[in-house]
Amino acid sequence: MLEKLKKLNEFPIYSCDEKEFKKYGQVITGYDFEELKEYAEKHTPIPETGNIYVASDAEMEKLAVYEDVKNNIYGGMDTEFGYCNGNNSLLNGLEYHKGSEINVAITDLVLLLAHVNDIENGKIDSSKVVGFYIPKGKVIEVYQTTMHFSPCKLADTGFKCIVILPRYTNTDIDLKNKKIIFEEDKYLFKRNKWLLVHNDKQDFISKGAYEGIIGKNLKVNY
Numbered sequence: 001m002l003e004k005l006k007k008l009n010e011f012p013i014y015s016c017d018e019k020e021f022k023k024y025g026q027v028i029t030g031y032d033f034e035e036l037k038e039y040a041e042k043h044t045p046i047p048e049t050g051n052i053y054v055a056s057d058a059e060m061e062k063l064a065v066y067e068d069v070k071n072n073i074y075g076g077m078d079t080e081f082g083y084c085n086g087n088n089s090l091l092n093g094l095e096y097h098k099g100s101e102i103n104v105a106i107t108d109l110v111l112l113l114a115h116v117n118d119i120e121n122g123k124i125d126s127s128k129v130v131g132f133y134i135p136k137g138k139v140i141e142v143y144q145t146t147m148h149f150s151p152c153k154l155a156d157t158g159f160k161c162i163v164i165l166p167r168y169t170n171t172d173i174d175l176k177n178k179k180i181i182f183e184e185d186k187y188l189f190k191r192n193k194w195l196l197v198h199n200d201k202q203d204f205i206s207k208g209a210y211e212g213i214i215g216k217n218l219k220v221n222y
Contacts, residue, residue, distance in 0.1 A: 002133050008221040013131035016140050021132055024113045024146040028139040033104055035063050040106045044083045046158040051086025051150055055170045078167035085160045087153055091218040093197040094147035099166040101142045105134040106160035109151040110220045116145045126215035152220035175208040186210050
């Protein structure tokens with residue numbers, strides 16, 4: 001699959017197991033995610049069009065691995081287990097959080113990543129973005145300095161991905177009363193979510209998202 005992706009796409013794509021990933025995150029091993037994976041396969045839907053994102057799934061958070069992740073990976077911080085499933089193939093946006101994100105690939109998928117240091121004068125060029133192939137079953141940590149957004153599908157049936165974050169991340173805030181003190185404040189879109197979007201994402205821009213990606217809106221071909 002990786003070699004096929006490299007041939008079909010004009011931008012760099014690597015495996016999360018290659019050294020290039022170390023700048024952006026790490027592969028997580030040792031934890032027993034099997035019960036969580038089985039739950040996601042059986043009980044989280046893929047919509048017919050678009051994506052669905054659930055920040056916190058109460059049933060996932062009852063599973064045994066929740067306490068291990070909360071207490072070890074997040075050092076005791078309150079943590080949410082949710083999921084992002086869908087049909088996306090485009091870059092569209094790049095977000096980051098103040099705290100790492102754990103992704104569990106329930107299907108094969110590609111993540112499009114960049115580094116916050118690539119933002120210059122409030123903009124980031126899509127030429128800075130690198131793709132990473134995350135095979136089904138792999139668990140990765142995406143560092144807080146890594147910009148990311150929706151996974152991209154590698155099958156016509158769509159993708160499934162478990163998303164683990166500090167509690168309340170990606171929940172709604174009042175953007176109308178947002179106070180701009182520092183330039184980064186312009187990117188704040190939801191709780192613990194700083195987001196730059198491409199001009200193609202007018203639906204997000206109309207809701208207050210910051211237009212900050214220049215260059216081509218990359219598409220993952222498979």
